[in-house]
Amino acid sequence: MKTKHIVLCCFFLSVIISGFSNVSFSQDSLKTETIIPDPNDARLFLAPTARPIRKNVLLISDVELFFPMIGYGIENFGSIVGGVSIFPNAENQLIYVNAKITPYRFKYGDIAVGLIYFDWTQKNAYNLIVGYAGATLGTQSASFSGGFGYAFDKYKKTAGLIVLGGEVRLAKDLKAITENWIYTKAYFFPMSFLGLRFFGPAVALDAGALFFWGKQSSEWKMPVLPYGSLTFNFDLFNSKK
Numbered sequence: 001m002k003t004k005h006i007v008l009c010c011f012f013l014s015v016i017i018s019g020f021s022n023v024s025f026s027q028d029s030l031k032t033e034t035i036i037p038d039p040n041d042a043r044l045f046l047a048p049t050a051r052p053i054r055k056n057v058l059l060i061s062d063v064e065l066f067f068p069m070i071g072y073g074i075e076n077f078g079s080i081v082g083g084v085s086i087f088p089n090a091e092n093q094l095i096y097v098n099a100k101i102t103p104y105r106f107k108y109g110d111i112a113v114g115l116i117y118f119d120w121t122q123k124n125a126y127n128l129i130v131g132y133a134g135a136t137l138g139t140q141s142a143s144f145s146g147g148f149g150y151a152f153d154k155y156k157k158t159a160g161l162i163v164l165g166g167e168v169r170l171a172k173d174l175k176a177i178t179e180n181w182i183y184t185k186a187y188f189f190p191m192s193f194l195g196l197r198f199f200g201p202a203v204a205l206d207a208g209a210l211f212f213w214g215k216q217s218s219e220w221k222m223p224v225l226p227y228g229s230l231t232f233n234f235d236l237f238n239s240k241k
Contacts, residue, residue, distance in 0.1 A: 036173050037140060038197065039233040040204035042071075042079055042100075044165045044179040045193040049145045050112035050136040052102040053079040054233075061231040069096070077102055079114075084121070092122045109137040116149075128153045130161065142168045151183075159185035165193075173199055177208070189213070193227060204231045 042053045046063070053059055053073030059081065062068045069083030082097035100114030112134055119127040134147020149161035165179035179193040195208015206229040 034172065035140060035169075036199065036201055038167075038175065038199055038204065039202050040197065040199065040206075040231045041140075041167075042073075044145060044167070044177055045195065045206055045208065045210075045227060045229070047145075047147070047163045047165065047179050047181070048079075048098060048100055048112070048114060048132075048134075049143075049165075050102055050110035050134050050147070052076055052100065052110075052112070053081075054235075056235060056237045058234040058236055059231060060234070061229060063229040064227065067094075067096070076105070092120050092125060095119045095121060108139060109135060111135045126153060126155075132161070132163075134163070138167075140169065142166070157185070159183045167197075170196075175199070177206070195227060202233045202235075205229075206231075 040059075040061075041049060041051050042059075043049055053071055055073050055076045057073045059071035059073070060068075061071070066085050066087055067083060068086060069081055071079060071081030073079055079100045079102070080098070082095075084096075085094040087093060095118070097117045098114060100112050102110050102112040104111040114132055116130040116132065117127070118129075119125065128151060130149045130151045132147050132149035134145060136143055136145040138144055144166045145163070146165075147163050149163065150158065151161050152158040160183070162182045163180065164182070165177065167175050167177050169175050175197040177193070177195060177197055181191050183190055190213035192211045192213070193208055194211070195206060198205045198207070206227070208227045210225045210227045212223045212225075
């Protein structure tokens with residue numbers, strides 16, 4: 001892992017860490033102002049946090065227009081999310097599934113393990129599996145998420161994966177979020193996200209930028225891409241959150 005990659009990751013995290021000491025509201029103000037829980041706190045931008053999808057909540061989301069997904073929360077313990085890409089006029093579409101369980105939940109933290117699977121609709125195409133474990137520590141005002149994963153594909157290429165991220169609430173319905181992917185092998189692309197989440201009780205809109213690292217990214221015309229997603233939550237049985 002190159003030093004400049006570590007420096008870039010630390011920069012993004014410093015944005016969040018600095019926010020922990022400069023959140024715009026105090027605990028006293030929380031008592032007088034209604035704080036809206038983040039309905040999409042089971043993930044950062046792409047990577048899952050250790051928090052589960054809430055019990056009996058049906059999640060419908062669209063990422064970057066072409067990646068719709070649907071998810072469901074089981075007893076505040078298990079979460080399952082999946083989808084198929086919708087690239088126009090494409091013969092081959094990407095399939096993605098994330099299954100996660102959160103066996104340990106505390107007042108200020110959660111611990112989870114899960115499995116992410118990527119494949120294509122055409123047979124004998126490239127696929128990728130990532131097993132992971134992680135923790136989310138903090139509150140609805142600010143939190144840190146970190147995890148380690150192990151990725152492998154059909155060609156027996158493997159790589160360790162570290163994901164570090166965090167969230168800081170800037171207002172009752174607004175968060176700043178960062179997410180950073182660091183691989184141990186050069187043939188996977190390290191990347192970072194930095195942006196904002198606007199949300200209400202049952203909807204969340206993410207807007208930010210995706211940065212690619214590494215030697216390969218220097219050869220691209222667009223090493224930085226816009227990122228956006230829209231997520232709706234439906235409480236199917238009016239469960240208590």
